[in-house]
Amino acid sequence: MVRPIKKKQIPNLQDAIKEAAWKQITEFGAPALSLRAIARELKITAPAIYNYFPDRDALVTALIIDAYTSFGDWQIEARDSASSDDLHNKLEAIGLAYRNWALTYPQRYQLIFGTPIPGYTAHREKVFPSSARSISALFNVVEEFYAAGKLNIDAVPAVSETYKTHYERWRTYFSEINPLSVFVAMIIWARVHGIVSLEIQGNLPSFGKKGDALYLFELNSISRQFIKE
Amino acid sequence: MVRPIKKKQIPNLQDAIKEAAWKQITEFGAPALSLRAIARELKITAPAIYNYFPDRDALVTALIIDAYTSFGDWQIEARDSASSDDLHNKLEAIGLAYRNWALTYPQRYQLIFGTPIPGYTAHREKVFPSSARSISALFNVVEEFYAAGKLNIDAVPAVSETYKTHYERWRTYFSEINPLSVFVAMIIWARVHGIVSLEIQGNLPSFGKKGDALYLFELNSISRQFIKE
DNA sequence: AAAAATAAATAAACGCTGTATATTTACAGT
DNA sequence: ACTGTAAATATACAGCGTTTATTTATTTTT
Numbered sequence A, B: 001m002v003r004p005i006k007k008k009q010i011p012n013l014q015d016a017i018k019e020a021a022w023k024q025i026t027e028f029g030a031p032a033l034s035l036r037a038i039a040r041e042l043k044i045t046a047p048a049i050y051n052y053f054p055d056r057d058a059l060v061t062a063l064i065i066d067a068y069t070s071f072g073d074w075q076i077e078a079r080d081s082a083s084s085d086d087l088h089n090k091l092e093a094i095g096l097a098y099r100n101w102a103l104t105y106p107q108r109y110q111l112i113f114g115t116p117i118p119g120y121t122a123h124r125e126k127v128f129p130s131s132a133r134s135i136s137a138l139f140n141v142v143e144e145f146y147a148a149g150k151l152n153i154d155a156v157p158a159v160s161e162t163y164k165t166h167y168e169r170w171r172t173y174f175s176e177i178n179p180l181s182v183f184v185a186m187i188i189w190a191r192v193h194g195i196v197s198l199e200i201q202g203n204l205p206s207f208g209k210k211g212d213a214l215y216l217f218e219l220n221s222i223s224r225q226f227i228k229e
Numbered sequence C: 001a002a003a004a005a006t007a008a009a010t011a012a013a014c015g016c017t018g019t020a021t022a023t024t025t026a027c028a029g030t
Numbered sequence D: 001a002c003t004g005t006a007a008a009t010a011t012a013c014a015g016c017g018t019t020t021a022t023t024t025a026t027t028t029t030t
Helices: A013-028 A035-042 A046-051 A056-081 A087-104 A106-113 A124-147 A161-171 A179-200 A213-226 B013-028 B035-042 B046-051 B056-081 B087-104 B106-113 B124-147 B161-171 B179-200 B213-226
Strands: none
Touching: A013 A035, A013 A046, A013 A056, A013 A106, A035 A046, A056 A087, A056 A106, A056 A124, A087 A106, A087 A124, A087 A179, A087 A213, A106 A179, A124 A161, A124 A179, A161 A179, A179 A213, A179 B179, A179 B213, A213 B179, A213 B213, B013 B035, B013 B046, B013 B056, B013 B106, B035 B046, B056 B087, B056 B106, B056 B124, B087 B106, B087 B124, B087 B179, B087 B213, B106 B179, B124 B161, B124 B179, B161 B179, B179 B213
């Protein structure tokens, strides 16, 4: 057999490859990802994959983009589910969604925020849009607080030059956003990320989805420190 | 040639293997670590390594323990360098040491807090002592604040049961420590870790060792929130 | 409808990896 | 000097990502 007839082929092989990849990652962890194993599962040969992805890194990049998109969906859904005039509620919803997504899809989380694939080197330019979109929900809400004059920026320092060039890239993906809002949003992001990444990696005890005292405390701390009244 | 005579052998081959491994990790990144490449560098054959490490994971575990030890050295040195009655100074020194170590040895940092080695599965029991030691400096200082009645624990919630069993393991490595101190220390740790891990992974702009506005702001936030007067 | 072009798959092979097994030999203890 | 042990090599295996050449199903052109 050299090439199966169309009826026996898998339609949308590109998607099938990604699905098989996710299945492997979920089951055996990201580092176990193997093109040959994917091929075995789909009953094709390994080089056939190269018709759809130029190399393994391209496949991983596609997976990372999918993960960011999934993450962004949760973030944006959290932002939009809360009524638009209750900013506090929105901020908390986004915070909770961050951890819930990470606990629901720990492998996707690791794929994004860890570096669990053997020789993979990130293709930042390709990933950037989905990445920027996923953080946009948080940035938007912080900016809304700022616009409403409710953002406490008394102690927030001026933005340095290197920093400015970095966030300029982001600005094209969000509506207009104030440098001070960026600073606060990044602090929030870092705090939330700090707990969740320690928790996912097993350095913190897992409280489960409901027993999240430490996390809730931090969300509360964020509100008290950065939101007026 | 089957076995070189002793004069031509490398003394302390075990250490030489680890050194070569670190050299590779520093140069090409952790995922590129290869037993065969180490063997080539040391001009021995790959199976010879198995006389010193039962498998590759054992070598990685040894490297992780070394990394934790190095990290712990910096932490403890920071704790002890500040005069013992200036607790604020001690806390800040530990915080700065955390980031400085990470920026000095990004590969070691990734080895500990990322999961960058292909199929490596952590040997937690073996790593635990060096890991616990490295965090002990922070825990100690927080506990000192508590003992001096200067720890602000008003808003800190009661410790849950799952949490208690976890920190009981740590207690054997520190002197007596209060549950509330543990909670605060973990918050501090998570905050510091959040920024540094984003920074190391390139998700935050690198400010360099001096331009660390965001980090200094967080250290300041920690002091204001948790330290009285 | 036949022929040519294209695209998608296989087959085979290369060099790399970690690791197991058997073999050799330098060295230590008696 | 002999023997036993420990540390190295030699060889081999299976798996990996990837490259090249080949085959063939499908599409396009004549």
